[in-house]
Amino acid sequence: MSAQTCSRCQSEFGCTAATGTCWCTDYPALLPLPETGTADCVCPACLTLMTQDVINQSIDTVAVHTAAPQAATACGDQPLIEGLDYQVNDRGHWVFSRWYLLRRGTCCGNGCLNCPYGHINVKANAKP
Numbered sequence: 001m002s003a004q005t006c007s008r009c010q011s012e013f014g015c016t017a018a019t020g021t022c023w024c025t026d027y028p029a030l031l032p033l034p035e036t037g038t039a040d041c042v043c044p045a046c047l048t049l050m051t052q053d054v055i056n057q058s059i060d061t062v063a064v065h066t067a068a069p070q071a072a073t074a075c076g077d078q079p080l081i082e083g084l085d086y087q088v089n090d091r092g093h094w095v096f097s098r099w100y101l102l103r104r105g106t107c108c109g110n111g112c113l114n115c116p117y118g119h120i121n122v123k124a125n126a127k128p
């Protein structure tokens with residue numbers, strides 16, 4: 001692993017690209033790759049923010065929902081990424097993101113908090 005400087009925030013992070021694989025290949029392929037070398041590499045925090053921006057700009061489009069089954073197949077073996085696929089709430093529970101639930105390909109019917117399929121979360125909407 002070599003030390004790399006993030007081209008966006010200037011922080012240092014570990015890079016394994018020289019070994020033939022890199023941690024960044026676990027991220028969905030939504031951003032263009034750098035032309036050559038690792039001069040444009042960004043740290044995990046910046047890549048998460050950049051990927052979130054792309055997802056947030058397009059997640060409500062019809063095209064994204066139409067492509068959801070293909071996204072589920074393409075992302076099938078990728079590990080879950082905190083900040084993209086889920087957040088940990090103040091009670092320590094994982095809350096899946098709209099992105100993750102959409103790439104599952106179908107609604108599970110459990111009323112997930114961030115359901116992109118229009119399923120109403122009864123617990124979230126219940127009156128105390």
